[in-house]
Amino acid sequence: MKLEMELIPETTWYMNLRKYLSYNGWEEVRKFVLERAGNRCEICGAKDIELDCHEVFDFNEATSTQTLVGVMALCKLCHGVKHIGHAKSSGSFYTVARHMAKINGITYQEAVQKINDGFALWKFRSRKTWKVDLNTWLKFYCDQKGVPHADTF
Numbered sequence: 001m002k003l004e005m006e007l008i009p010e011t012t013w014y015m016n017l018r019k020y021l022s023y024n025g026w027e028e029v030r031k032f033v034l035e036r037a038g039n040r041c042e043i044c045g046a047k048d049i050e051l052d053c054h055e056v057f058d059f060n061e062a063t064s065t066q067t068l069v070g071v072m073a074l075c076k077l078c079h080g081v082k083h084i085g086h087a088k089s090s091g092s093f094y095t096v097a098r099h100m101a102k103i104n105g106i107t108y109q110e111a112v113q114k115i116n117d118g119f120a121l122w123k124f125r126s127r128k129t130w131k132v133d134l135n136t137w138l139k140f141y142c143d144q145k146g147v148p149h150a151d152t153f
Helices: 023-036 076-082 084-090 093-104 108-125 135-145
Strands: 052-060 065-074 131-133
Touching: 023 052, 023 065, 023 135, 052 076, 065 076, 065 135, 076 084, 076 093, 084 093, 084 108, 093 108
Parallel strands: 065 131
Antiparallel strands: 052 065
16 A cells, blocks of 8 residues: 555654654754655645645564664655544544545545554554654765764654
């Protein structure tokens, strides 16, 4: 599937790059990501709209490590799918689920089933204590920018 939800375990909410960087540091990352994406949503290709930066994590169940592996530019609808828990509580669930269905070429009912499966995985992962690794991606970013990096997280 081209567009899937990515719910962060409740035990690691707010442990993200944006929280740990200064405002200026996050704005530099944001500018880097948007320019790299050509100011388009990296999933649906939307342009000439406000874009968000979405942090992408990999989950190693064996080591209980959540590793930041990328940051991508997303439109509000694609970002809403990634964090569909927010859409569920804000009343925009139907809109985001339909967007997920459209982008993936599946029915609304199939999208809802995938969302339900995603919530089951989220509940399972939320029972664990995770180690969060932001440094792996931050080192990559610093290398791309040609700036020194110090392990801080």
